[in-house]
Amino acid sequence: xxSAVVSKYLRVxxxxxxxxxxCGIGQIxxxxxxxxxxxxxxxxxxxxxxxxxxSSRATGYMNFDTIHxxxxxxxxxxxxxxxxxxxxxxxxxxxxxxxxxIGGNHFIHAARRNIDVTALVVNNQIYGMTxxxxxxxTPVEAMATTAPYxxxxxxxxxxxxxxxAGATFVGRVAPxxxxxxxxxxxxxxxxxGFSFVEAVSQCPVYFGRMNRQGGPVQMLNRQKEITMPVxxxxxxxxxxxxxxxxxxxxxxxRPAYEKLYSQIRLxxxxxxxxxx
Amino acid sequence: xxxERPKPILLQGNEAIAEGxxxxxxxxxxxxxxxxxxxVAETLARRLPQVGGTFIxxxxxxxxxxxVIGASIAGTKAMTATSGPGFSLMQxxxxxxxxxxxxxxxxxxxxxxxSSGFATAPAQGDLMQARYGTHGPHPMIALSPSxxxxxxxxxxxxxxxxxxxxxxxxxxxxxxxxHLREVVTLPRPEEIEIINRQPPSGPPGxxxxxxxxxxxxxxxxxxxxxxxxxxxxxxxxxTGFPSTNSEKIQATTERLVRKVEDHREEMTFVEYLYMDDAxxxxxxYGCSARSSRAAxxxxxxxxxxxxxxxxxxxxxxxxxxxxxxxxxxxxxxxxEMNLGDVANEIRRVTRNSVVVRQVNRHDGMLITPGQVLDGxxxxxxxx
Numbered sequence: 001x002x003s004a005v006v007s008k009y010l011r012v013x014x015x016x017x018x019x020x021x022x023c024g025i026g027q028i029x030x031x032x033x034x035x036x037x038x039x040x041x042x043x044x045x046x047x048x049x050x051x052x053x054x055s056s057r058a059t060g061y062m063n064f065d066t067i068h069x070x071x072x073x074x075x076x077x078x079x080x081x082x083x084x085x086x087x088x089x090x091x092x093x094x095x096x097x098x099x100x101x102i103g104g105n106h107f108i109h110a111a112r113r114n115i116d117v118t119a120l121v122v123n124n125q126i127y128g129m130t131x132x133x134x135x136x137x138t139p140v141e142a143m144a145t146t147a148p149y150x151x152x153x154x155x156x157x158x159x160x161x162x163x164x165a166g167a168t169f170v171g172r173v174a175p176x177x178x179x180x181x182x183x184x185x186x187x188x189x190x191x192x193g194f195s196f197v198e199a200v201s202q203c204p205v206y207f208g209r210m211n212r213q214g215g216p217v218q219m220l221n222r223q224k225e226i227t228m229p230v231x232x233x234x235x236x237x238x239x240x241x242x243x244x245x246x247x248x249x250x251x252x253x254r255p256a257y258e259k260l261y262s263q264i265r266l267x268x269x270x271x272x273x274x275x276x
Numbered sequence: 277x278x279x280e281r282p283k284p285i286l287l288q289g290n291e292a293i294a295e296g297x298x299x300x301x302x303x304x305x306x307x308x309x310x311x312x313x314x315x316v317a318e319t320l321a322r323r324l325p326q327v328g329g330t331f332i333x334x335x336x337x338x339x340x341x342x343x344v345i346g347a348s349i350a351g352t353k354a355m356t357a358t359s360g361p362g363f364s365l366m367q368x369x370x371x372x373x374x375x376x377x378x379x380x381x382x383x384x385x386x387x388x389x390x391s392s393g394f395a396t397a398p399a400q401g402d403l404m405q406a407r408y409g410t411h412g413p414h415p416m417i418a419l420s421p422s423x424x425x426x427x428x429x430x431x432x433x434x435x436x437x438x439x440x441x442x443x444x445x446x447x448x449x450x451x452x453x454x455h456l457r458e459v460v461t462l463p464r465p466e467e468i469e470i471i472n473r474q475p476p477s478g479p480p481g482x483x484x485x486x487x488x489x490x491x492x493x494x495x496x497x498x499x500x501x502x503x504x505x506x507x508x509x510x511x512x513x514x515t516g517f518p519s520t521n522s523e524k525i526q527a528t529t530e531r532l533v534r535k536v537e538d539h540r541e542e543m544t545f546v547e548y549l550y551m552d553d554a555x556x557x558x559x560x561y562g563c564s565a566r567s568s569r570a571a572x573x574x575x576x577x578x579x580x581x582x583x584x585x586x587x588x589x590x591x592x593x594x595x596x597x598x599x600x601x602x603x604x605x606x607x608x609x610x611x612e613m614n615l616g617d618v619a620n621e622i623r624r625v626t627r628n629s630v631v632v633r634q635v636n637r638h639d640g641m642l643i644t645p646g647q648v649l650d651g652x653x654x655x656x657x658x659x
Contacts, residue, residue: 014517043504044500044501044502044504045500047350047499047500049346059506060506060508060517060518063504064504065499065500065503065504065505066504066505066506066507067346067349067376067499067506067507067508068506068507068508068509068510069342069345069372069509070342070368070369070372070509073338073339073342073368073369076334076338076339076340076342076343076346077342077343077345077346077349078346079306079332079334079339079342079343079346080304080306080342080343080344080345080346080347080348080349080350080354081346081347081349081350081499082346083304083330083332083343083347084303084304084330084346084347084348084350084351084352084354085350085351085352085499085500087500088350088499088500105335105336105339106335106339106342109334109335109339261325261330261332264325265325265326265328267325268322268324268325268326269325269326269328271326272326
């Protein structure tokens with residue numbers, strides 16, 4: 001029997017899911033619904049939008065109004081949904097290729113506008129759905145089916161891109177630190193403005209196998225080694241060198257796009273009134 | 277509300293598209309600047325916030341059509357406007373809107389192509405892209421206005437068809453009609469027929485969101501109204517969830533096409549001039565129909581039995597109209613600013629049984645009435 005949280009927020013009749021054994025997406029979706037539960041979002045007033053790729057199949061299993069859009073465009077669809085009905089909570093789930101390659105333009109502009117949506121990027125550093133090609137977050141020299149001699153390109157720091165582009169909330173989480181994952185996503189959901197969360201994830205079948213990182217357990221152990229909660233890093237800066245920091249990395253206040261546009265409406269109706 | 281007063285006003289075609297959309301209830305525009313369509317966006321940037329709507333200039337045309345589909349799914353009538361290069365980028369989103377059965381309107385103010393072509397020169401080269409631009413079998417509705425007032429009317433019709441049939445509708449305007457200024461009297465709001473999407477027949481839990489009604493069209497549960505359903509660009513069954521069942525895929529493909537093609541006559545808008553006794557029919561649309569009209573009148577003044585068939589509906593192709601015309605006047609002059617898109621459609625639907633004389637131009641200059649007259653005289657000498 002699935003737990004009460006799972007039964008409430010997942011379409012259990014759609015299970016089992018399509019993800020490979022040991023994949024991190026299931027853990028991240030699990031953490032996401034617990035964050036939604038923790039924040040108490042109204043299920044009928046919450047829309048989940050995804051693009052194309054392994055992680056974007058999450059919408060099919062989540063018990064909300066859900067839309068599985070085109071590759072890279074989830075944030076653009078979400079922009080239309082949010083502006084048409086600002087009262088809705090809009091959560092966007094993307095993969096690293098989806099968000100940072102084909103959707104890179106939409107990513108930086110959604111952040112710049114500070115539109116009030118939460119963007120969750122499952123970063124497994126590889127295109128899983130299409131068979132293990134290198135993505136914009138694949139580290140340099142890592143192996144992929146389209147990088148048979150190692151990747152010649154350095155990967156993006158997604159959190160850095162988000163912050164530089166204007167996101168007002170930036171967080172990083174990892175399935176291996178589940179309580180922190182739930183708390184960070186919950187804070188992102190509560191944030192007003194563009195909130196961005198990178199979920200470091202493991203793809204044992206493609207990335208792990210091609211890069212000799214072992215199975216899911218070894219990959220999760222490695223995830224624990226290469227990440228460090230930002231609070232720990234502040235206390236022990238000498239141990240944080242070279243680590244991927246997790247938790248809330250950045251938060252600031254800036255009017256969300258919808259708020260600024262509602263002021264435009266006031267100006268416009270006032271100006272229209274002048275002519276009557 | 278300057279434009280709602282029923283008095284003559286000077287209006288541009290692109291402005292009339294914007295006003296027609298507002299009259300139809302459109303409240304979301306997402307677009308990207310491109311000549312010669314930009315005045316649609318500029319007008320709506322000013323007008324939409326006045327009426328509580330939303331205008332957003334997106335980062336590109338792919339984002340524009342995506343945001344438009346998102347807004348429509350949330351329950352707001354939505355549109356974008358673009359021209360050739362942007363229309364090419366929008367094909368991805370148009371395919372999604374077909375598959376997800378999302379109403380939306382795309383105004384394509386055509387310019388010369390391919391590629392950047394000639395930004396401010398008129399052309400009518402996007403008919404086939406409108407019809408077949410996105411991949412896979414699919415239906416398409418496209419309407420082509422040829423005057424400023426018709427820009428308004430066709431936009432209202434585009435929204436009505438889109439909402440009724442849950443499918444994207446393309447307005448095939450052109451640089452001449454879009455930039456033309458004419459004195460027009462717009463209809464009063466109560467004179468405008470507005471069709472809104474059909475809401476679900478039952479509460480959440482009692483309906484299947486993609487179950488077609490008697491006309492082949494499912495009702496639409498707007499996002500945020502408690503139905504908690506799934507939309508995907510993958511083949512799906514009546515529940516909305518992906519399906520790999522080959523019977524259902526075939527049935528969905530056929531239903532998507534049939535829901536439009538079965539209603540071809542209802543979607544056919546066409547104007548006839550002097551066709552009662554015409555021995556030769558000039559077939560044209562959009563800006564070319566303006567020159568054709570002048571040529572037909574001049575031909576009549578010379579005593580030639582010539583009529584005009586002006587197509588407003590381009591897709592689905594008004595096959596029944598063309599066949600009727602061809603029976604009565606089996607010599608046709610087809611006038612268009614491409615290399616013969618409608619001419620070829622006419623050959624197809626008449627199985628090459630009629631004489632088709634093409635009058636084409638693709639050099640940035642309008643087809644003149646004199647060229648059409650030459651075409652008429654040429655086909656008349658064809659015994």
